[in-house]
Amino acid sequence: MSILQIQHLQKDYGKESKVVHALSDITLSVEGGVFGLLGHNGAGKTTLMKLIATISKPTSGSLSVCGFDTQKQGDEVRRLIGYLPQELNMYPTLTVQDFVSYMAELKGEKGKKKVMQVLEQVDMAEFANRRISQLSGGMKRRVGIAQALVGNPQILIVDEPTAGLDPEERVRFRGVLSRFAKDGKCVLLSTHIVPDVYQLCEQLAVLRKGTLFFRGSADELLAYVAGKVKLVELENETDLIALQKKTVVLSTTYEHSKIQARIVDESNRYSAQTVPETLEDAYVYCMGGKSYE
Incomplete structure (x- = not known):
């Protein structure tokens, strides 16, 4: 029971x-x-x-x-x-x-x-x-x-x-x-x-x-994001805004004056580095791509 x-x-x-x-x-x-x-x-x-x-x-x-x-x-x-x-x-x-x-x-x-x-x-x-x-x-x-x-x-x-x-x-x-x-x-x-x-x-x-x-x-x-998480390098905030309109952005970091965006590439349209998925990735994806922090 x-x-x-x-x-x-x-x-x-x-x-x-x-x-x-x-x-x-x-x-x-x-x-x-x-x-x-x-x-x-x-x-x-x-x-x-x-x-x-x-x-x-x-x-x-x-x-x-x-x-x-x-x-x-x-x-x-x-x-x-x-x-x-x-x-x-x-x-x-x-x-x-x-x-x-x-x-x-x-x-x-x-x-x-x-x-x-x-x-x-x-x-x-x-x-x-x-x-x-x-x-x-x-x-x-x-x-x-x-x-x-x-x-x-x-x-x-x-x-x-x-x-x-x-x-x-x-x-x-x-x-x-x-x-x-x-x-x-x-x-x-x-x-x-x-x-x-x-x-x-x-x-x-x-x-x-x-x-x-x-x-x-x-x-x-x-399994929601298995094999779909990629790391995309962007030049500026304008590129980030454009990316957010096309796919789910899980998180972002700033390194060497550039933006590293962790995304879910559902249709395999981005030729970027695939990285190991985490439970946090899956959760943020399920929540609509908005970080919980």
């Missing part, structure tokens, strides 16, 4: 002529492991996560977690979920241990042992008595993961957990999420940082303007 089952999910905001379709007819199933959710800001990733976490209700369609309906069996679903939103408000004067203890009590979990166990999982046990205000950004994100792990959830939902972190903290985060996803548990990772998805996720989905654009493996997404 799928850990997460989504059927024809719709989420609208507004009324009558001003209706905004945040999510449109999403059907998706997720098994164990780390599942990546990619998409531009505004694509619907956070909306979908809030629906799964029972923070918001869908306009239509259904969601179930381990067989429990999120609308009819919300209490059962919440016991199975750990959630780290993109912005988690913390109390700066509390210590790490006190903050996680407070969040644990909100879930009906008590006991110093349980709190210390989750702090150990995220390498924060030695900082248990440090105040939140004294932590770095990466350490705060680890505390956020710790509070989500309280209660031993079946599915961990994390929204942009590595945004703004340095490379060392990102590697540390990937390790924490990978360890959790063992033994049939599931991590739903929402991000626009493609390397994190490539390192962690066997399966992924791409949301585009509230619709499910792609669902499959990283290799299947790469």
Whole structure:
């Protein structure tokens, strides 16, 4: 049985002529492991996560977690979920241990042992008595993961957990999420940082303007641009503008007063150097050629 089952999910905001379709007819199933959710800001990733976490209700369609309906069996679903939103408000004067203890009590979990166990999982046990205000950004994100792990959830939902972190903290985060996803548990990772998805996720989905654009493996997404990525040298910005009207420009760099444009040559019309494709190339291509940065 799928850990997460989504059927024809719709989420609208507004009324009558001003209706905004945040999510449109999403059907998706997720098994164990780390599942990546990619998409531009505004694509619907956070909306979908809030629906799964029972923070918001869908306009239509259904969601179930381990067989429990999120609308009819919300209490059962919440016991199975750990959630780290993109912005988690913390109390700066509390210590790490006190903050996680407070969040644990909100879930009906008590006991110093349980709190210390989750702090150990995220390498924060030695900082248990440090105040939140004294932590770095990466350490705060680890505390956020710790509070989500309280209660031993079946599915961990994390929204942009590595945004703004340095490379060392990102590697540390990937390790924490990978360890959790063992033994049939599931991590739903929402991000626009493609390397994190490539390192962690066997399966992924791409949301585009509230619709499910792609669902499959990283290799299947790469197939969209396999053998089609080329490096074109341009003289100036005028040439770049002209090129953008003819093909998908993935990225540009400036070297020796010239522009190096990485493009997708779908019809093999450019006699330029073919270069190895990356998952980032495939993602930007699927998003219409606009870089996610």
